[in-house]
Amino acid sequence: MALLTRRGWRRGAAGIAAAALTVGISLAAPATAATAAITIDTTLEWYDVTATAVATGTRPQVTSNRAWAISWLAAARAVRTAPASPAYQDAALASAVHTALSALIPDATPSLDAALRTTLDRIPDGRAKDRGRAAGQREALSLVAERSGDGLDPASVNTPYPAPPAAPGIWQPTPPSFTAAQQAGNRFATPFLLDRADRYRLGPPPALGSARYRADLAEVRAYGAAGSTVRTPQQTDTATFWLGSSLTLYTGILRAALAQWTRSAAGRASLVAVFHVALVDTQIATSDTKYAYLRWRPVTAIRADGDPGWTPLHDTPAHPDYPSGHNTYAGAAEAVLTALAGARAREAYAITSPTQPGVTRTYTDWHRPTRENVDARVWSGIHTRTADEAGVRLGRDVAAHAVRNAARLFD
Incomplete structure (x- = not known):
């Protein structure tokens, strides 16, 4: 091969x-x-939170991949802004993934809210935490809006496709x-x-x-x-x-x-x-x-x-x-x-x-x-x-x- x-x-x-x-x-x-x-590894923590949220409900695979892509791209953009501050990074990552997934998978919002509280409660209060939360939310909302109407929603992915006339080599149900x-x-x-x-x-x-x-x-x-x-x-x-x-x-x-x-x-x-x-x-x-x-x-x-x-x-x-x-x-x-x-x-x-x-x-x-x-x-x-x-x-x-x-x- x-x-x-x-x-x-x-x-x-x-x-x-x-x-x-x-x-x-x-x-x-x-x-x-x-x-x-x-x-506690915040990145792995929110990786697992994402996996659980994506498993909520039934949707085409590419739609779920899209939810991963949007939420983690927003997180990466937010985290890169202040790489020297762990408090900022953890708050930014958690807030970005939470905000994006809450918009893309509303049924998962209660568990996402609980996960965000868990993460934020262990981050010391202060300017870094507040800035991280704001950056994560901002990047997530911006990216969700940017990708709106991209044709990866379930209805668009599975738009009706009539079976072609039967012929040798041609796909049939x-x-x-x-x-x-x-x-x-x-x-x-x-x-x-x-x-x-x-x-x-x-x-x-x-x-x-x-x-x-x-x-x-x-x-x-x-x-x-x-x-x-x-x-x-x-x-x-x-x-x-x-x-x-x-x-x-x-x-x-x-x-x-x-x-x-x-x-x-x-x-x-x-x-x-x-x-x-x-x-x-x-x-x-x-x-x-x-x-x-x-x-x-x-x-x-x-x-x-x-x-x-x-x-x-x-x-x-x-x-x-x-x-x-x-x-x-x-x-x-x-x-x-x-x-x-x-x-x-x-x-x-x-x-x-x-x-x-x-x-x-x-x-x-x-x-x-x-x-x-x-x-x-x-x-x-x-x-x-x-x-x-x-x-x-x-x-x-x-x-x-x-x-x-x-x-x-x-x-």
Whole structure:
């Protein structure tokens, strides 16, 4: 899999890592003894508050990424104003995230209010605290207003998309629910840093009947079937673990990076902000390529290829095959973390999955989750390997653009 080799990616990461310095993100900086002695880490505290708030209610994944991006970009802007004052920084970060999330996720306001009281009660009263609160509120309200009408609200993301006429290679609603196409509206949304949705549009998928197309279909038919006799239990576990929301799964991965690799409050807030800005832009670009080519899903292709009873291990999501959204997400996440936090985690980290309760997976870098995502979607029977590998490439391209241009977020 040439797309997933470390050598090629590291060359690209080296080219964009310098951009991290312009947004104040330290690269693989170890924690100091003073940092380790702090009992309550306000940045991690509000990271967890954000994760809880975002989990309130049901909304499209990109809408939730947008809430992360707006709240933490506001926090990063506010915190950078007075980097020498811990009281200012903590008050600014908490107030910015609280103000933004209260506006974007009103149902979470009671818990957000309680969290803000907890943070502010432990900060000594004084001018620094007051200035921090004011700066956080100001940056949050400004950014919420700036992003109003950006097309990332649930209704705009899932604008109705009539199924196209049935034809070989063309996406159609898939069993068992035959749900109408989802996320078609993403491609019309306003990105944070991309100038247009098709900036990194992929080339077309393999031609029907080509050698690569036949190999892709044969692999999914064999390894992705509900009753596959060649898929191993370990492969089934991988498919099930990564079936859940990419945002949910990568919340744990980003938290590990945040806890391990950065030092300053401004840098840490910027890491979270740039990560989610890149992921919003990646999902916009993903929708652009998906709906430009409308490639049918494996279940449709295999049933049309003489196997009408074929069923995938997991139900197929309601949007086109090419590229895989899980893998654009994985590729972008890996790219941002590698560029801004280094290629490897300082310590091993563990994550859980909502689709495989009770199971924990442990990693030492940001690359292995990408490799597992590529395989998982094939073994689930819901994507071709080409769609997965192309997705990684698109995600990395958009993330590299975000890191190169991240300074624009703080102008």
